Amino acid sequence: MVASRSARERKAGVQAGPLARAKIDLDGEQQFLYRISCTTCVARGRTPWSTHRAGGDNGFMAAMDRWTFHLVEKHPGEDAPCLAFLAEAQQRLHERREQAPG
Numbered sequence: 001m002v003a004s005r006s007a008r009e010r011k012a013g014v015q016a017g018p019l020a021r022a023k024i025d026l027d028g029e030q031q032f033l034y035r036i037s038c039t040t041c042v043a044r045g046r047t048p049w050s051t052h053r054a055g056g057d058n059g060f061m062a063a064m065d066r067w068t069f070h071l072v073e074k075h076p077g078e079d080a081p082c083l084a085f086l087a088e089a090q091q092r093l094h095e096r097r098e099q100a101p102g
């Protein structure tokens with residue numbers, strides 16, 4: 001049983017922290033499309049930062065990993081629950097790079 005879209009959206013939002021806006025759309029094949037954007041980068045008039053990834057749990061994980069790296073790079077000192085998984089995110093990034101360059 002897959003959790004509902006709004007429940008997943010809430011979960012993603014909580015995990016991404018106060019700077020993020022998490023949204024889940026459905027793509028043409030009714031797959032979840034995770035989108036996380038940075039409210040701070042938008043507010044400061046920079047190029048709005050956002051990432052989107054399709055898929056269920058994999059998409060969620062990939063989008064959250066990218067968001068975690070954005071937080072660390074651009075907003076050091078900010079706190080968010082997803083930062084607790086930074087080491088795991090880096091490990092996954094490492095593994096992805098080894099599997100498929102680019």
Ligand SMILES: [Zn+2]
Nearest residue numbers: 038040041074
């Ligand atoms: Zn940002």
